[in-house]
Amino acid sequence: MSLRTAVAHRNLLYLLSLKELRTRYRKSVLGWAWSLLNPLSQMVIFTVVFLYIFLREPPIGDPSGLEVFPLYFLAGMLPFQYFSISVTASIGSVQEGSNLIKKVAFPHEHLVLSIVIAQFATLLIELLVLSVAFLIFGHMVLPWLAPMMLLLVLITMFTIGVALLLSAANVFFHDINYLWTIVAQLLFYSSPIIFVTEEIPFAWLRLITSLGPTGSFVRASQEILYDGQWPSIERWALVAMYSITSLLAGAWVFNRLSPRFAEEL
């Protein structure tokens, strides 16, 4: 559907996102606490593995001077998780909206966009908690939230592109779902979230981990939040390139395929 249609339906997008948020933790005792408990439990696991099993020294933030592995982990993990959970939830969203697609004319991309928006709201809460943690450890993170927002805009574009592409493809091939589980794992371990790029002994591995599509934004996020420095212009350019390519490709494929959804579902 055209951009005009999407704008005319922005009310629907708002309400779908709200529905997504309101119904996510229904029938769960801890409710919204889960959205924080999940990254926190991973933080504990990976901290134990990093510090006490692999016996690594936490990376030193430059110029922040921080030497706290859990904070390093969360600075990379939160944006990565925002991306991966959004895509995972989006893949089935067109399929799940099949009844709606077959009965009502509306911009199908709203099914995907509403999920990303809801995840974005979750991420903001998580970042708020993380910022408090940084302050407790004596790092004045607040001014760095401005470049972080800029980075999040780019990450969101990247996420929407991948989510649109895979959710549309999943209508035709249901194995996209399983494929994504593997790809998400690969992306996680190829991004410097639970390790430090500079400590990798092989140059080609260092290159992959810092230049990959998720690795590059994970590095940028760590530099902004943990190190307290502006990422290099090259890094910004790389992240922007991935984001724009992803968004254009995803939107193009989705628009091509979406008129066929009502017949194929």
Place this chain on the structure above:
Amino acid sequence: MSWLGHGNPDDHGIALRVDDVTKTFKVYDERATSLKQFIAMGGRNKYEEFEALRNVSFEVPVGEAVGIIGHNGSGKSTLLKCMAKILTPNAGSITINKRMAALLELGAGFHPELSGRDNVFLNAAILGMSRPDIARRFDDIVAFSELERFIDTPVKTYSSGMYVRLAFAVAINVDPDLLLIDEILAVGDVTFQQKCMEKFVQFRNEGRTLVLVTHDTSSVRNFCDRAIWIDHGEVKADGSPADVIDEYTETMLEAQAAADGSMRRGDGPLRVTKVDVLVSDTRMDRVRTGDDVTFRVHFETPEPVANPVFSLSIASLTGIPVTAPSSRDARAVPVSVDGKGHVDIAVRDLSLIPGSYTIHTEVSGWSRQHLYDHLQHARTFDVLAGDSSEIDGLVTLRPTWTWSGDGVSSEIYDRALPPSPDDDGIT
């Protein structure tokens, strides 16, 4: 939005223009649903093309109420989905010059966990309403649904009647200039249906345009200015409801008769002239499950006939017989009949479930050796939902359900229809 489009100057006074529309579907012999299969099949799916609509053209002027009729599989629903912009035609174009709303399903997008209030906003947004519009009409919607007390409880606690009332209240308040409807006139209880009917009449009187797709010819007859009959994907007839429906019904019955043999057999002299369906002494095309219904068989004979046995066979439109009472079995055979008359077969508490039914009549001698008159499809009638909510099969036996067992909860899962996958689960 395309339905806010301004159209071309020729379209003045035209609400909807369907121009030479063709829609084909791919019918797959073998369909790859995984990449492995897709590659194994050489990267292509085998399919045949099925033409659901072929060169369909018509215009609907502003303010007209049009009924689109046709049997199942005729393409009328495909046409509606094309007009609603859900499906894209392969060839031809559909121009809509008015603000359109399409009601293919009531409560599309209702979420069971959300309150009635949230669902009103969500459903109205799905139908294309803006937030200020919804906010302005919210009170009207709630008042129409008569659910003021329950509007802040989740809709999963609603009964199916409440669910439908809320959904319909939203739909009718979307306030379009052009409304496309699919078979949803028959919802809710009688009072609510009456209310919906009034709303439709008001809608028409305000000069708005209505397109109704249905197989229920009586609502087209009562309600529309014009009828279009779609058959095998083409416009077969287009004109006044009375003419088109007569032609349609005749062809349908002929087709049925061609399959079943001739319409009328028998040697006379007695003939059945017509069959009426009555509720409270009023002739009806549609009755409800649970109604007290009288089938009135009119007959005439030029000479006296001794002990005639009348039988009535009620069958579904697909030809499955449901029941066949006869006056001999009921020990209700008069010694003689002559001239004109009628016999009433009264049924209390009708057990037929919603659907379309047809009546065949037969009159024979007492020994059934001599057939006076056999009339196929003397009458067809529709049954709407009444005091039973069963939908499968042909009749309800009005069963009572009683549970036993230590692990069976005494609480009943009371949940609004239609169900969602969330309803399933192992506890």
